[in-house]
Amino acid sequence: MAVRSKLPQVGTTIFSVMSGLAETAGAVNLGQGFPDFDPPERLLAALDRHARGGKNQYAPMAGLLRLRQAIAGKLARDYGAEPDPEHEVTITSGATEAIFDVIAALIGPGDEAILLDPCFDSYEPAVLLQGGRPIHVPLAADFTPDFERLAAAFSERTRLVIVNYPHNPSGAVLAPEHLETLARVLRGRDDVYLISDEVYEHIVFDQKPFQSVLRSPELRARSFVIGSFGKAFHATGWKVGWVVAPPELSAELRKVHQFVTFATSTPTQHAFADVLEQEPEHLQNLSRFYQHKRDEFRALLAGSRFRLLPVGGTYFQLADYSQLSPEGDLEFARRLAVEARVAVIPVSALSATPLERRLIRFCFAKSRETLALAAERLVRFERGTP
Numbered sequence: 001m002a003v004r005s006k007l008p009q010v011g012t013t014i015f016s017v018m019s020g021l022a023e024t025a026g027a028v029n030l031g032q033g034f035p036d037f038d039p040p041e042r043l044l045a046a047l048d049r050h051a052r053g054g055k056n057q058y059a060p061m062a063g064l065l066r067l068r069q070a071i072a073g074k075l076a077r078d079y080g081a082e083p084d085p086e087h088e089v090t091i092t093s094g095a096t097e098a099i100f101d102v103i104a105a106l107i108g109p110g111d112e113a114i115l116l117d118p119c120f121d122s123y124e125p126a127v128l129l130q131g132g133r134p135i136h137v138p139l140a141a142d143f144t145p146d147f148e149r150l151a152a153a154f155s156e157r158t159r160l161v162i163v164n165y166p167h168n169p170s171g172a173v174l175a176p177e178h179l180e181t182l183a184r185v186l187r188g189r190d191d192v193y194l195i196s197d198e199v200y201e202h203i204v205f206d207q208k209p210f211q212s213v214l215r216s217p218e219l220r221a222r223s224f225v226i227g228s229f230g231k232a233f234h235a236t237g238w239k240v241g242w243v244v245a246p247p248e249l250s251a252e253l254r255k256v257h258q259f260v261t262f263a264t265s266t267p268t269q270h271a272f273a274d275v276l277e278q279e280p281e282h283l284q285n286l287s288r289f290y291q292h293k294r295d296e297f298r299a300l301l302a303g304s305r306f307r308l309l310p311v312g313g314t315y316f317q318l319a320d321y322s323q324l325s326p327e328g329d330l331e332f333a334r335r336l337a338v339e340a341r342v343a344v345i346p347v348s349a350l351s352a353t354p355l356e357r358r359l360i361r362f363c364f365a366k367s368r369e370t371l372a373l374a375a376e377r378l379v380r381f382e383r384g385t386p
């Protein structure tokens with residue numbers, strides 16, 4: 001029987017494809033974004049303690065209150081925002097669930113969601129599954145929003161705009177003026193909401209404070225701000241994220257969340273609450289930790305023909321490989337995995353609009369040894385390439 005697919009044009013996500021290829025090719029995996037080192041010892045001990053201490057049944061649907069309180073406290077300290085933990089903070093099973101829930105709550109048939117290319121690959125299918133229309137707007141050359149094109153993309157069907165800073169895949173960050181311009185572009189459009197995917201909020205370099213949408217009361221009033229503990233605590237496999245939104249928006253989000261996963265894993269929520277309460281310095285040190293890795297990785301490739309783009313945040317490094325090869329990025333990434341034995345992400349897989357440059361993405365959330373081995377292989381490969 002032929003299946004009538006709801007997503008006929010969608011294949012397997014590039015992150016799984018490249019991780020699979022890394023495995024079969026014996027490649028160092030700098031593709032899918034995840035650390036190759038463990039979460040802090042205190043977090044592991046807390047999970048063990050809570051799992052053994054009977055915290056193994058359903059958590060409250062919206063998340064453990066103590067974890068929501070810890071998040072609210074963190075956001076008050078970091079951005080001066082003071083969300084009400086009871087009505088404005090919701091825990092989800094990862095940021096990807098959060099994104100899906102918000103889109104499902106807002107988008108109906110024919111509604112439009114504006115996506116800024118390149119962007120994370122879950123946004124578009126989530127819109128399509130609701131019968132919505134993804135409207136793709138390319139980012140500017142420096143990967144900040146092209147506000148003129150954004151303003152021109154609105155129609156009376158626009159319901160949602162999704163922004164993501166620090167930006168995956170480019171590592172671009174916003175300046176305070178960008179938030180002001182974004183607020184201006186949205187002003188007066190009362191039925192347009194904003195998803196601000198801020199999962200890399202704690203990885204911002206060169207002493208720049210992160211420009212969360214939560215700093216702007218005007219933007220906050222229409223926003224779902226999404227965070228991730230996986231990124232901040234080297235625990236992407238634990239799948240715990242959160243959403244901050246005004247009470248009436250959080251209520252709509254929870255209507256979906258309760259029937260997607262109902263609630264998120266209980267002992268992990270307790271463990272994150274413990275470390276947020278007891279070890280705030282982990283988050284304070286994270287930018288420095290990753291900045292060091294960024295600098296180390298860039299230095300290792302500095303003499304090569306991979307042209308490294310600037311990185312202001314995240315644990316991703318883009319490289320223009322046009323001096324090495326005229327191939328398309330999918331083809332080049334495949335060859336790199338097999339011949340150089342280094343797996344990367346071809347950036348065109350994250351963009352519905354054609355890109356002006358040929359780019360691949362490296363993840364540098366790796367140990368020194370992993371980065372050194374990958375760089376050695378990349379340099380050997382590019383020396384052997386005419």
Ligand code: GLN
Nearest residue numbers: 015016031032033034168
């Ligand atoms: N956010 C991660 C990345 O960009 C991957 C997440 C996933 O594989 N779904 O690499």
